[in-house]
Amino acid sequence: MKISTLEYFIREVFNSLKRNNWMSVASIGTVAVSLFIFGMFLMLVMNMNKMVESLESQVQIKVYLEEDFSRDDARDLEVDLKKMQGVESVTFVPKEEAMEKFKERLGDQKTLLEALDETNPLPDSFEVTLVQPEMVKTAAENIERLEGVEMAKYGQDVMEHLFDITRLIRIFGFALMFVLALATLFIIANTIRLTVFARRKEIAIMKYVGATDWFIRWPFVLEGMVMGLLGSLIASVILRFSYAGITAKIYNTLAFLPLIPEYPFLNYVTLVVIIGGMIMGAIGSAVSIKRFLKV
Amino acid sequence: MIHMNDVMKVYDNGAVALNHVNVDIKKGEFVFLVGPSGAGKSTFIKMLFREVLPSSGILTVNGRDVIRMPNREVPYLRRSLGVIFQDYRLLPDKTVYENIAFAMQVIEAPRRMMQRNVNNVLDIVGLRDKYKCFPNQLSGGEQQRVAIARAIVNSPAIVIADEPTGNLDPDTSWGIMDIFKSINASGTTIVMATHDKTIVDAMQKRVIAIENGEIVRDEARGGYGYEN
Ligand SMILES: Nc1ncnc2c1ncn2[C@@H]1O[C@H](COP(=O)(O)OP(=O)(O)OP(=O)(O)O)[C@@H](O)[C@H]1O
Numbered sequence: 001m002k003i004s005t006l007e008y009f010i011r012e013v014f015n016s017l018k019r020n021n022w023m024s025v026a027s028i029g030t031v032a033v034s035l036f037i038f039g040m041f042l043m044l045v046m047n048m049n050k051m052v053e054s055l056e057s058q059v060q061i062k063v064y065l066e067e068d069f070s071r072d073d074a075r076d077l078e079v080d081l082k083k084m085q086g087v088e089s090v091t092f093v094p095k096e097e098a099m100e101k102f103k104e105r106l107g108d109q110k111t112l113l114e115a116l117d118e119t120n121p122l123p124d125s126f127e128v129t130l131v132q133p134e135m136v137k138t139a140a141e142n143i144e145r146l147e148g149v150e151m152a153k154y155g156q157d158v159m160e161h162l163f164d165i166t167r168l169i170r171i172f173g174f175a176l177m178f179v180l181a182l183a184t185l186f187i188i189a190n191t192i193r194l195t196v197f198a199r200r201k202e203i204a205i206m207k208y209v210g211a212t213d214w215f216i217r218w219p220f221v222l223e224g225m226v227m228g229l230l231g232s233l234i235a236s237v238i239l240r241f242s243y244a245g246i247t248a249k250i251y252n253t254l255a256f257l258p259l260i261p262e263y264p265f266l267n268y269v270t271l272v273v274i275i276g277g278m279i280m281g282a283i284g285s286a287v288s289i290k291r292f293l294k295v
Numbered sequence: 296m297i298h299m300n301d302v303m304k305v306y307d308n309g310a311v312a313l314n315h316v317n318v319d320i321k322k323g324e325f326v327f328l329v330g331p332s333g334a335g336k337s338t339f340i341k342m343l344f345r346e347v348l349p350s351s352g353i354l355t356v357n358g359r360d361v362i363r364m365p366n367r368e369v370p371y372l373r374r375s376l377g378v379i380f381q382d383y384r385l386l387p388d389k390t391v392y393e394n395i396a397f398a399m400q401v402i403e404a405p406r407r408m409m410q411r412n413v414n415n416v417l418d419i420v421g422l423r424d425k426y427k428c429f430p431n432q433l434s435g436g437e438q439q440r441v442a443i444a445r446a447i448v449n450s451p452a453i454v455i456a457d458e459p460t461g462n463l464d465p466d467t468s469w470g471i472m473d474i475f476k477s478i479n480a481s482g483t484t485i486v487m488a489t490h491d492k493t494i495v496d497a498m499q500k501r502v503i504a505i506e507n508g509e510i511v512r513d514e515a516r517g518g519y520g521y522e523n
């Protein structure tokens with residue numbers, strides 16, 4: 001592309017933005033709002049993912065052994081468990097250790113145990129973690145069927161619900177982000193359509209004197225990209241401040257929530273919003289000029 | 296230059312605008328297209344720069360097969376042609392100079408040629424001192440002269456005009472025709488559709504008469520042939 005052509009394009013873009021002054025401002029504002037909401041949901045979904053991951057990594061199955069199961073047999077069972085599909089790790093917890101932990105947890109109320117009179121009613125057990133936490137239900141069922149296993153427990157109800165809810169939020173979040181991306185595209189397409197329409201005579205003349213379609217298209221595509229860029233810059237600035245503010249609040253009140261730290265996370269989000277805005281702008285204007293090129 | 300062999304044009308609505316047309320126009324010719332309203336003159340003209348695609352036949356313009364040409368080559372066909380319309384089609388927010396330079400800009404002509412070529416064609420159409428004016432500050436004849444300047448600024452081999460004097464009074468029309476004559480004298484082929492009996496009769500150039508989409512007369516030196 002020639003320098004003079006590039007100059008021409010840039011001049012066209014800024015003339016056009018100036019000419020449609022209020023229209024441009026209004027659509028850049030609208031684009032900013034929709035990209036802001038887009039960014040918020042992006043951050044929400046990514047944080048949800050992170051939380052779910054950290055919860056999932058804590059999912060483990062407690063495998064309690066039958067009382068008369070010998071330690072030798074338990075060692076064989078450990079080997080079998082490790083061989084099971086989808087099992088990540090297996091840790092043996094002898095009943096003495098389980099008792100210690102139990103005592104610790106009781107703390108002041110240790111005296112309750114005196115009734116037991118030094119006998120240990122707790123069984124030997126294994127702690128099993130899985131590669132895919134979603135498989136916890138089937139894995140637990142399979143383990144329960146093994147010889148010497150009294151029962152295999154995990155936070156059944158809680159986990160099932162958690163998976164349902166996170167799946168729902170992910171789907172809803174992505175659907176909403178998709179819709180917002182489309183909305184951005186539509187807003188820009190609509191504005192560009194107006195400028196294209198206002199300049200249809202010029203476009204027709206360009207075609208008559210032999211301008212190529214791409215030469216005609218470029219200034220409009222650039223204009224759309226500039227609108228997307230300006231809108232996304234505004235959105236990004238607000239997003240950065242909002243996230244910083246929200247995370248600070250959450251750290252103060254709900255410190256245990258594993259939020260994604262601001263950096264470099266915010267840089268990625270900004271990048272996605274800006275690139276997304278520009279792409280939507282380019283596609284939007286390319287779509288709206290298509291009809292006017294048929295001369 | 297222009298070669299039509301058994302060209303047909305049937306519009307989507309079934310209107311037959313051109314029917315078995317055979318024409319050969321050579322380099323440097325000056326050709327008038329005449330005929331009653333609705334005869335197919337504009338269709339003929341529009342086919343030359345492929346605003347309208349012929350339905351069948353063979354059409355070559357400047358050695359290019361207009362019918363089988365892929366869309367992406369159409370701009371290059373048009374760069375070898377200069378097109379002029381009855382309604383001038385100037386850009387109202389650009390000056391005379393800018394309107395003409397625009398035609399060079401959008402085909403990415405070298406910038407150093409721009410000023411020279413524009414001034415050159417401004418001289419040809421006699422509007423050098425009005426180069427800063429906007430179209431609404433010009434008379435109809437002057438506007439048409441700007442349109443002609445724009446059409447010839449890229450030195451096309453053929454100039455195509457559809458009723459260029461249709462909106463102008465007789466004196467002004469003659470001014471336009473003088474410009475066409477001088478363009479033609481420098482070797483440019485001119486094809487012009489017109490209803491102007493006086494001009495066609497006086498010029499004694501090649502006349503192609505079309506009626507109901509068919510060529511009914513093709514004389515090397517002829518008159519208008521209809522009572523106006
Ligand atoms: N876009 C179109 N769609 C359908 N029919 C058309 C179209 N353009 C022209 N026609 C028809 O084709 C025929 C030729 O039209 P054309 O415009 O070529 O005539 P013309 O000789 O230029 O007439 P005039 O002297 O009035 O300008 C007419 O019957 C017209 O109705």
Ligand SMILES: [Mg+2]
Pocket residue numbers: 336337338457
């Ligand atoms: Mg006509």
